[in-house]
Amino acid sequence: MLKQHLKAWLYLLPALSFLALFLVYPLFDVVIYSFEEGYNFVTQTKLGVGFYNYSYVLHDPYFIAAIKNTFIMVIITVPISTLISLLISLGLSSIKPLRKLFQTVYFLPYVTNTLAVGLVFMILFKPTEYTDGLMNMIIHLFHGNTIDFINGPYWAKMLVLCLYIIWIVMPFKILILTSALASVPEQFYDAAKIDGASNFMIFRKITLPLISPSLFYLIITGFIGAFKEYTNAVALFGVNLNSEGMNTIVGYVYDMLYGDSGGYPSYASAAAIILFFIVLSITLINLSISKKKVVY
Numbered sequence: 001m002l003k004q005h006l007k008a009w010l011y012l013l014p015a016l017s018f019l020a021l022f023l024v025y026p027l028f029d030v031v032i033y034s035f036e037e038g039y040n041f042v043t044q045t046k047l048g049v050g051f052y053n054y055s056y057v058l059h060d061p062y063f064i065a066a067i068k069n070t071f072i073m074v075i076i077t078v079p080i081s082t083l084i085s086l087l088i089s090l091g092l093s094s095i096k097p098l099r100k101l102f103q104t105v106y107f108l109p110y111v112t113n114t115l116a117v118g119l120v121f122m123i124l125f126k127p128t129e130y131t132d133g134l135m136n137m138i139i140h141l142f143h144g145n146t147i148d149f150i151n152g153p154y155w156a157k158m159l160v161l162c163l164y165i166i167w168i169v170m171p172f173k174i175l176i177l178t179s180a181l182a183s184v185p186e187q188f189y190d191a192a193k194i195d196g197a198s199n200f201m202i203f204r205k206i207t208l209p210l211i212s213p214s215l216f217y218l219i220i221t222g223f224i225g226a227f228k229e230y231t232n233a234v235a236l237f238g239v240n241l242n243s244e245g246m247n248t249i250v251g252y253v254y255d256m257l258y259g260d261s262g263g264y265p266s267y268a269s270a271a272a273i274i275l276f277f278i279v280l281s282i283t284l285i286n287l288s289i290s291k292k293k294v295v296y
Helices: 002-035 052-059 061-094 099-111 114-125 134-141 154-182 186-194 199-227 231-237 249-258 265-293
Strands: none
Touching: 002 052, 002 265, 052 061, 052 265, 061 099, 061 154, 061 199, 061 249, 099 154, 114 134, 114 154, 114 231, 154 199, 154 231, 186 199, 199 265, 249 265
16 A cells, blocks of 8 residues: 555656646745845845835735726626626527537637737727727717727726626636536436426526536636736736726736836735735635535
């Protein structure tokens, strides 16, 4: 038995080494950086050890704005993208002919370059000297005024960003949910129809419980992905997100390391640790809810 355990650990050793080197060690390194006050990356010196970095970050207006933007994106994009993906997946599952074609079409945005999709959204929403953009053309049909969704008011930019994120994340969710719906045994539906159950009752009592593990997985990963948003905001508004008022927590961390205000790894580490605990708290809450709602 001991020899078998040893052999199993030897098989796991390469993966464990990889995780320790690229995941565990950097995490501990970031924790240490976050407590080193006045750390200088060039000279490898610090002024002291304490909680000043956390205090600075939590009182930084740019970080407060980044937290607000991130939470707004999370609250809007995760439930809406999951709900729309579920409705589309149900529709695809009910279509027998050309189902594979429709699944491929819906999955295309997921494999399309993020910046390319961002350019398309800019064409749709940003007024230029040649056109006001497709969305403004629709607004004009209802006698509305032109709105610059890219460089205009905050609510307009947040609307475009949320729509963009929803568009980007939906294909993966549709793929997962379509596969989950296909795995539901047909005999359950047949038995329910014999008993005279309505379509809504079948969905609530059979379909939803049986796909709940996949749905829960998408909600968890959706929250984590939304809290890590940065590249999608850059694709729409450029790298100077602070001036646009559209920065995210990850964007703040990047700016503290490499941006115009860069060169402060201690502040960046403190912000990263705060983000880690936010994501951890949300994940634990979802896990506690899943014990009552998810059917395994």
